[in-house]
Amino acid sequence: MASRKRATSDQSKKALGSLLEHLAPGSVGDTVHLRWPPDAFALCAYLLKLSGSYVEVLREWPPQKKLRAHPVNTTWADWVRDVGKRWRSVATLKRKPLPPEVKKLWAVVVGHRRLELVSLASQREVVCALLQLVAMADEASAGVGIPQGNTKDVYWQRASELLAGIGSAGETTLSPGLSRAEIRVLPKQHTPRGGLTLRSLTHHLALHVGGEVTPFWYTVPQSSANHSVNLLVAPWPLQLRPSQFQPAKGALHDMPPRFGFVEFHLDEDPKRVADWMTSLMAETQRLCGQIDGVVFPEAALSASEYELVRSVVLDHGAFLIAGVLRAGKRKGAPASNLVMFDASRGQPMNVEQTKHHRWRLDRGQIEMYGLGGSLDPTKDWWEHIALERREVHFIALNEQLSLCCLVCEDLARQDPVAELVRGVGPNLVVALLMDAPQLGVRWPARYATVLADDPGSSVLTVTSAGMVDLTRPPRGAKASRSVGLWKDARSDFVELELPQGAAGLLLNLCTEVVEEWTADGRSDHGVTGYPRLGGVHAVWVPAQAVPRTAKRTKVRRDSRRRRS
Secondary structure (H helix, E strand, O other), X not given: OHHHHHHHHHHHOOEHHHHHHHHOOOOOOOOHHHOOHHHHHHHHHHHHHHHOHHHHHHOOOOOOHHHOOOOOOOOHHHHHHHHHHHHHHHOOOOOOOOOHHHHHHHHHHHHOOOOEHHHHHHOHHHHHHHHHHHHHHHHHOOOOOOOOOOOOOHHHHHHHHHHOOOOOOOOOOOOOOOOOXXXXXXXXXXXXXXXXXXXXXXXXXEEEEOOOOEEEEEEOOOOOOOOOEEEEEOOOOOOOOHHHEEXXXXXXXXXXXOEEEEEEEEEEOHHHHHHHHHHHHHHHHHHHOOOOEEEOOOOOEXXXXXXXXXXHHHHOOOEEEEEEEEOOOOOOOOEEEEEEEEEOOOOOEEEEEEOOOOOEEOHHHHHHOOOOOOOOOOOEEEXXXXXXXXXXXXXXXXXXXXXXXXXXXXHHOOOOOHHHHHHHOOOEEEEEOOOOOOOOOOHHHHHHHXXXXXXXXXXXXXXXXXXXXXXXXXXXXXXXXXEEXXXXXXXXXXXXXXXXXXXXXXXXXXXXXXXXXXXXXOEOOOOEEEEEEEEEEEEOOOOOOOOXXXXXXXXXXXXXXXXX
C-alpha cells in the first residue's frame, strides 16, 4: 500500500510538460499531435483524469471573460461544433492549417508545462483550455467506428483503418501517435445520465488508461431496414446430468486441501447439435421471417460442434455468439472457456474472447445443482480453465447498435473490465452464463442493473435449459425455467421463461433513439440507441430426440462464488 501511495504521489509531482512528452514525444514543442483530433483528446483527457480537474466544468460553464475562447454572439455548443467540423476537415490534410482556436488553446496548455499535476485544478485557465480541446476533438470525431452510408468521409475512413489495426500491429486505438501501453482512444456510444466522471464530457470518444485489458473494435454492418433485431436464444444443452461435473484429473497445479479443480464433460455430438440447430433456425424463420443473430450460453458447445453450428447459422445470414469449451492441448492442461462471434453478412469475421475469471463452486451451489455425488461439498471447487490475455471485443452492427460479450464471472467481477465497458458504453451487453434460472432477485440482475444505470447499456443474460432444470429451487420457491434475463435503462427486468418442450426463444429488439447530453451542455441531437425488448416468442421444433450414446469430451470447469 505504501509503495502504491508513493507512486501516486510521484505522478502528481510531475510537470504537465514531462507527462505530455512521456506520452507523445515532441508534443510540447510542436503541434504535430494536434493534427489528429483523437491524439489531442487523449493528451488533454489524460491530464484531466489524472488530476481530477474535469470537475471544474460544473463550476462555471461556458468559461467567462478572458477564459472564454468562443465569440459572445454564438452559443458554446454551436461554436464547439463549428470548430470541430473545421478541425475534422483538415485532419487528414497535412498542408492545411489547423483551426486557430485549437492552436490558441494548446498554447495555453504548453505555457503551463512546468505546472505540477497536483496543482492543475487550481489553475482554471489551463483547465478550461483542456476542457475546450476535449469538447472540440469529440465534436470532430462524430460517428467514428459506426457503420454509415457515407463511406467517402475521409476522416471516418482513417478512423476505421485505425480501429481495424491497419498499421498498428492489429491493435485497436484511434490515437496511433501515443503509447498504447499507456492510453488508447475508442469510439463511444453512451454518455452517463447521472454523476460526473471524465466520461460525462464526451459523446463520441472514450479514453482507456493502462494495458491490463486490451480492447478491440469491429465495424460489421448487419443493419435491418428499421434498426430492429431478431435475436434467437438457443439454450443448449437442453439436458445436463450431475455426472458431467467431475474433479479434474491430472491438474498441473497443486491445491490446498480445502480446494479442488472441477472439470465439465460435454456430451459431444456435432451432427446432433447441427441437426437440432437446422430445425430450430427453420422454425424460427417461419415464425419471424428474418433471423439477425443467434446466442448460445456459456460452455454450450465444443470446438467441433461450434464449427457445424456456425455453418448453419451463417448460411441463414445471421451472426453467431456462442460459449465454446476448447479442450487443453495436453493431458492435465486446463481448457479454454471462450465466447466466439462469427458473421458473414458485410465483412466476414471470427472473434474469440476468453473468460477472465474462474468460477468457484461452494457448498451452496453443489447442493443447489445436486452435485454432491461428484464433488465433496466441504471443499471449494475452482473451474479448471486457462486464464489468458484479457481482451474485450466491441462490435458495431449498425448506427444504433454496438455490443460486447462477457462470460459469467466477468459480469459479476467488476475488475478489470468494468471501467472499459462503462467508458465505451455499448448499446448491448450479452452475458453468457452457466447458471441457475435468470430471475430478477438473483446476482445477474444486480450486475445488469449497474450497466443499465451507467452507462445505459441494455443487458441480456443467457443460460442453458440444462442448467435451469438441474437447479433445485430454494425452499418455498417455485421452479423456474427462465433461461434469460433482459434489463435496459428505461424499463424493469424481464425474465425470459422457456416453456416446457420449447427449443428456443425469439427476442424482438427494437431501438429507441434518445437524446443525451454532456456535462458541458452539448447534445448528441438524439442519435443514441437504447435497445428495448419488443417481443418474446417460444420456438418449438418437430423432434428433439437426444441419442443416449454420445462421445464425451472433457472440458474443465472450476468453481464459482455462490450466486443466490
